[in-house]
Amino acid sequence: MYINEKTGYLIVLLILAASVLGICVNLLLLRPVFKSLTYIRDQTNKIANNEFEIIDSITFPSELKELSKDINDMSKKLNRTFKSLHESEQEKNSMIEQLSHDIKTPITSINTTIEAILDGIIPKNEVRHHLNIMNHQTERLNSLVEELTYITYSNSRKTDLFENVFVDQLIIDVLSEFEVQLRKEHREVKINVNPNGASIYTKKEQVYRILFNLVNNAIKYSNDGTEIIINAAIEENKLRFDVTDFGKGINSSNLENVFQRLYRVDESRNSTTGGHGLGLYIAKELVEQLGGNISVKSQESKGSTFTFTLPIDKGACDSCEK
Numbered sequence: 041m042y043i044n045e046k047t048g049y050l051i052v053l054l055i056l057a058a059s060v061l062g063i064c065v066n067l068l069l070l071r072p073v074f075k076s077l078t079y080i081r082d083q084t085n086k087i088a089n090n091e092f093e094i095i096d097s098i099t100f101p102s103e104l105k106e107l108s109k110d111i112n113d114m115s116k117k118l119n120r121t122f123k124s125l126h127e128s129e130q131e132k133n134s135m136i137e138q139l140s141h142d143i144k145t146p147i148t149s150i151n152t153t154i155e156a157i158l159d160g161i162i163p164k165n166e167v168r169h170h171l172n173i174m175n176h177q178t179e180r181l182n183s184l185v186e187e188l189t190y191i192t193y194s195n196s197r198k199t200d201l202f203e204n205v206f207v208d209q210l211i212i213d214v215l216s217e218f219e220v221q222l223r224k225e226h227r228e229v230k231i232n233v234n235p236n237g238a239s240i241y242t243k244k245e246q247v248y249r250i251l252f253n254l255v256n257n258a259i260k261y262s263n264d265g266t267e268i269i270i271n272a273a274i275e276e277n278k279l280r281f282d283v284t285d286f287g288k289g290i291n292s293s294n295l296e297n298v299f300q301r302l303y304r305v306d307e308s309r310n311s312t313t314g315g316h317g318l319g320l321y322i323a324k325e326l327v328e329q330l331g332g333n334i335s336v337k338s339q340e341s342k343g344s345t346f347t348f349t350l351p352i353d354k355g356a357c358d359s360c361e362k
């Protein structure tokens with residue numbers, strides 16, 4: 041087919057015009073996309089600088105709208121994580137401050153007593169008495185350091201493996217640590233496990249530690265010769281432990297605070313118990329890590345029952361492995 045020169049120019053002109061129009065339409069359509077992309081880039085830069093702002097103005101195109109939603113979710117999560125890290129950092133600092141004070145007090149006292157003995161200020165017949173006091177103070181220091189070490193390593197223990205644990209054996213293992221003391225104090229410990237041979241799929245070391253701390257307190261805060269009862273029973277999909285003593289009990293005004301870190305009911309701060317307000321805090325932390333609950337019922341001068349429940353199997357617990 042023959043196209044004359046004029047028609048040829050016209051076709052080229054039309055093609056050029058169509059291309060320019062195409063580019064203009066494209067630019068017009070892509071403009072909001074570029075705008076959204078620039079906005080998202082700015083926001084991600086802000087997130088990189090720890091500014092967790094929410095992207096709210098992207099409506100087009102739908103893919104970028106989805107992307108901005110994901111970035112918003114991520115930003116919220118990061119914000120929460122940073123906040124809780126900041127809070128736990130502050131908590132840690134205040135804990136270190138308090139513990140430094142707690143550690144310093146017996147060390148200063150031991151130091152002063154040693155100097156007094158060396159300088160002959162303390163009469164010879166009183167030296168033994170002061171050595172006993174120092175012995176007690178070093179025990180306090182020891183248990184304080186032990187609890188501190190445990191706090192540090194209980195966080196890294198979150199990765200411990202789950203295993204099948206026989207409840208009666210666990211209780212016997214814990215009690216064996218107190219065997220000598222129980223015998224010396226003429227105590228009877230009653231154990232009821234229902235059903236016999238009950239087992240739980242859990243992190244053994246953690247449950248051991250929870251029970252250990254509760255039994256330790258039951259012994260510490262009750263008199264020689266009084267009974268201690270440990271009940272364990274499966275209820276629905278939970279295992280419930282009760283540790284009961286017939287000792288000092290806890291005043292109702294102190295009850296809700298006893299699980300707080302470093303909280304001690306005043307009376308028990310005295311040197312006979314050597315407590316540091318960490319045992320119940322650790323127990324609560326561990327119970328919660330395992331997806332359970334811990335509570336206490338107590339009556340002053342009558343005794344206390346500490347109760348904790350744990351999900352029987354891993355499937356029953358969403359937060360177990362966090």
Ligand code: ADP
Nearest residue numbers: 257261289298304305308315316317318319320
């Ligand atoms: P502590 O090392 O001081 O014993 P805990 O965190 O284990 O720290 O306990 C906190 C406080 O709760 C204790 O100081 C004590 O006063 C009180 N308490 C804990 N268990 C018992 C109990 N079985 N009977 C009475 N008081 C208790």
